[in-house]
Amino acid sequence: MAELVITNGDIRTLDPLRPRVSALLIRAGRIVATGDDAMVRTMASPGCPVIDAGGRLVLPGFQDTHIHLQESGTRQAFDLDLAGILSLPELKQKLAGFASAHPDRAWINGHGWYTGVFNDHNLTRQVLDEVVPGRPVHLSSSDYHSAIINSKACAEIGLDASVSDPHNGYFSRDAAGVPTGMLNEKAMDWARDRMPRTTDADYEEGVRWGQRHANQHGFTGVLDALVTARHLRVYDALDRRGELTVRVASTALVEPSDSVKEALERIQGFRRDYHSAMLKVHSAKFFLDGVFENRTAAMIDGYKDGPGGNAPVMFGENHLRELFIAFDAARFQIHCHVIGDKAVRAALDGLEAARAVNGDWPSLHQLAHVQVVRPEDIPRFGTLGVMANIQPLWARNEPSVTEVAVPMAGPDLARWHYPFRSIIDAGGGFALSSDWGVSTLNPFRIMQTAITRQAPRHGRDSEPFLPEQRMTLEECIKGYTVNAAAAAWRSTETGTLEHGKHADLIVLDQNLFDIDVYDIGKTKVLLTVVGGHEVWRDPGFTG
Structure with missing residues (x-):
């Protein structure tokens, strides 16, 4: 029976009965003892491997409760990455270089152009x-709610002025009604359905790339x-071969066109067919609106900027209620994309x-993003037992927020963008996440932003965005551990380091509790352990 001992650590277990120890004993992938070094060593078998943490901070493994691991891993593994590009000349240079380096590619695919800089006014076919x-x-935006294609792609997929906008999406058009190449929301699906399929x-290679990145x-x-069905088929194939190195909980998509019966039967089938220690379906996903950047966020009083307008909720009120009642009755968690109030x-x-x-x-239904929340709705999170699934990296002064979303929402709601502190203080649950690859997966940069409401790259001298909504370090750690495990319905197995739970843990290069808050984002992971097995070790860590 495989054993492993972790000693000489500042181990924060997140177990309220034994919050801080120096050693752990792991047997057959689970924690069987916590305590001091001497006690744990006496319980271990002779010759048991020992990892010396060197006095470093050891935490339960982090869990990201809103991520697109398979999609984003595949894009990162194969496609042009436009993250960090802030001008058209840069974008064109990057695109030219990638196309030249891949002369065999029938299609040039890319992702990551920033919606705070590029839009349908300056980025066309x-x-x-x-x-x-x-x-x-075909180039997807950083938030994956828009994409731009060139004229050759338009011809390949049959996009011209005669094509009508799909439900819950639209093609940007010039004054003559001809598509400019910009695809928004369901218009992206229309295009992808006519593009070559990824195998x-x-x-699978994308998942391998993504989970390595996550473990690191x-x-x-x-x-x-x-x-x-495809995502689950791919995850299951890897799971059956023992290749998954992250535990994957998942939320299965419900479309506005689905009837209650067909959606419920489909996702009940997923739950029945995919349930292991590494893969499960416990949740149903609903997109209720889009994003401010392409003017598809749904607002109660419409947009307050110059162009005005509004966008509808993507499900009809009665249909949404029927779906929620049915999925809740079937004991599924409900996970909603919500941007506008x-x-x-x-x-x-x-x-x-x-x-x-x-x-x-105890469903712990999830509302993801919660960009604009009216103050009268904030107490309802706690009253209804709903968790805010938050991406704190977005809660900072940057163009997509201050130059797009804030003017569109209007002055009356200017104080209620990403109101994390208010939701927590009103008794609402919360979990932290990244929405990777929309933005960085790095949890330490995300935590620093949650605590400061300032972009890590700008530091302490920059103006914070609504600083009254700051979170604490302790809340951030719980948001990635205890609360994240609850959101994934894995609390009995993960989230804390205590007897009987999976030995999922990390060793950090600096102690988050001892350093300046503006250094949190520089933290590196030295070791990641899943089920007692090392899945990431920094080359410089010799413990």
């Missing part, structure tokens, strides 16, 4: 045509925030209706 005229090009083998940043578990309220109203019909139970 003609811009891409200048660089790659002879092959189709399962490539998606201290993640032992994730919640894939949008899965379909109208989407937040629609989700809360639907969950309140489900609770009235089905009674209260």
